[in-house]
């Protein structure tokens with residue numbers, strides 16, 4: 286899709302991190318913004334900062350895990366701007382635990398935000414984007430964890446593999462229909478955000494902390510936090526995403542070194558080998574220009 290000034294972008298999880306960087310990048314392209322996040326005060330800060338820079342912003346506190354809230358976001362977006370050109374299903378959370386350490390509440394939370402959040406975004410926005418009949422684009426934010434199976438990330442891996450296959454199916458279904466909507470699935474390795482502090486976005490009664498976790502989960506959480514801290518700058522990632530939308534790239538692998546890890550997984554499957562363990566440090570050092 287060619288991004289034109291005045292077009293409308295909807296971004297979930299936009300209060301900070303990758304979502305905020307995408308909002309700043311979308312404004313730089315002259316787009317109008319619909320920003321959603323569960324963290325109302327931080328969302329308001331981001332929206333105010335962009336408004337002061339001249340952006341036309343609609344900000345709505347939204348829990349993407351709740352279908353009715355995402356429907357209300359779509360209603361508000363179409364009521365305000367009449368149309369949507371770019372939908373970025375970005376909101377996400379992480380729990381670093383093995384399958385047996387992951388509680389039912391953890392599974393519900395991670396799948397609710399990371400997978401159902403994307404499902405709700407597609408249900409709420411795609412029919413109306415199709416009705417508009419104009420070119421548009423959908424970016425679903427998965428992770429390299431959607432293409433490989435990193436250790437101690439059970440629920441996160443499942444949610445992100447779900448987002449990848451959901452995006453592939455969406456691409457096929459839109460092509461079959463002859464729709465003018467492109468699709469991309471974003472699969473980064475580490476990016477410098479607060480994803481390792483996701484617990485902040487969780488309802489208080491469900492909160493756990495690293496100290497309460499078993500030895501595997503505690504160690505994994507510390508490794509993730511360290512890798513994220515040395516990850517790619519979100520602004521650089523946003524540049525790559527926008528260049529990819531304009532080039533209509535489907536798989537956006539932002540960290541070149543992860544390609545070998547994906548290839549190793551496919552080779553394991555095709556050659557009937559036991560799974561190769563991906564190193565948790567993948568993608569943490571080398572950044573790539575768009």
Ligand SMILES: NC(=O)c1ccc[n+]([C@@H]2O[C@H](COP(=O)([O-])OP(=O)(O)OC[C@H]3O[C@@H](n4cnc5c(N)ncnc54)[C@H](O)[C@@H]3O)[C@@H](O)[C@H]2O)c1
Pocket residue numbers: 297298299300301302303304321322323324347348349350375376377378398426427428429472473474475476477478479480481482483486513516
């Ligand atoms: N940071 C990384 O290394 C990395 C790597 C690969 C993929 N990702 C993905 O990128 C996306 C953005 O994460 P980030 O790294 O910017 O993390 P972040 O924690 O900095 O930002 C996530 C944003 O999502 C919001 N959010 C959380 N739960 C929500 C909910 N239920 N409804 C609406 N908003 C909610 C948070 O308030 C926050 O503003 C996620 O989907 C994440 O899985 C991140």
